[in-house]
Amino acid sequence: MSTSTPPAVPTADRVLQVLAVLAQQGRTLSAAELMERTGLARSTLYRQLARLKRWGFVLESDGHYAPGPLSLQLALGFDLASHLVRQARPDMLELSQQSQESVGLIVAVNDQAICLDLVESQHSLRCSFEKGRSVPLRAGASAKCVLAHLPEAARAAVLDGQWGAGTPGRQAAQDELDAIRKAGFAVSLGEVDPGVWGCSVPLFGASRQAVGAITLMAPTLRAQGHEESLIRMAVVAAARISRQLALH
Incomplete structure (x- = not known):
């Protein structure tokens, strides 16, 4: 408790x-x-x-x-009307087919990372993200990626709430988020679900502000040795989605 x-x-x-x-x-x-x-x-x-x-x-x-x-x-109205889901879905399907793994569409709401949509792998995979579910903006590629790309004030407020202003833990978390922004993606291994590897890449709208992220998820045993290829697939898919968002 x-x-x-x-x-x-x-x-x-x-x-x-x-x-x-x-x-x-x-x-x-x-x-x-x-x-x-x-x-x-x-x-x-x-x-x-x-x-x-x-x-x-x-x-x-x-x-x-x-x-x-x-x-x-x-929820039904959201599915029918969501611009982000509509634009992301085709490339999420293509990424899932190409990688043979699950792909989630993630956004940040308050201090949570919420899965708006999910294309599931044909393989069995148990992970925290199901459509409509959320995890705290603290651990895992999805949470760290969307947190890293929040506006500075919102990001600082979440970190202050998690770690306390001025603490060593907060500074370490800030440094990690800065590194994610520089790299252009976040990778995690077993941070939320044991044995699950994930790569999360931000999505940008017309104003070049991040509007969410896509996350490619795979069991560690399947991802091992293929991480660079999976990261490239996710980065390319995210770039295609961002282009569509910028055009519409």
């Missing part, structure tokens, strides 16, 4: 905080678990849950809560 206290949020944002926590977990949560993850008092939490249930954003079953049908409608 976590012993850290979640950061306080403005009163008007509490209902969104509850919905965000439910969306990130990928399973039902009890009221006690929601209280722990949000830091809200029980009476406050129940008021927010009542609002969300009334609007169809949350379902309750046997005292456990999950995203409701209106959340699914939002």
